[in-house]
Amino acid sequence: MSNQHCPGFESNKTLQEIKVKCPKCGQEKELFSDELNKQVTCSGCGATYDPAANKVA
Numbered sequence: 001m002s003n004q005h006c007p008g009f010e011s012n013k014t015l016q017e018i019k020v021k022c023p024k025c026g027q028e029k030e031l032f033s034d035e036l037n038k039q040v041t042c043s044g045c046g047a048t049y050d051p052a053a054n055k056v057a
């Protein structure tokens with residue numbers, strides 16, 4: 001163990017997986033918590049919606 005100080009890349013963000021549901025057709029979709037502020041396009045019906053307002057509990 002000699003390389004203790006190797007900055008490299010810090011891809012250790014803790015991203016949470018979040019399940020959301022299309023308000024139109026009910027299709028569920030999983031995304032990461034950093035995508036909650038983007039609009040989601042439903043793969044079922046093509047609608048776009050706000051994932052933060054449509055989380056599945």
Ligand SMILES: [Zn+2]
Nearest residue numbers: 022025042045
């Ligand atoms: Zn849909």
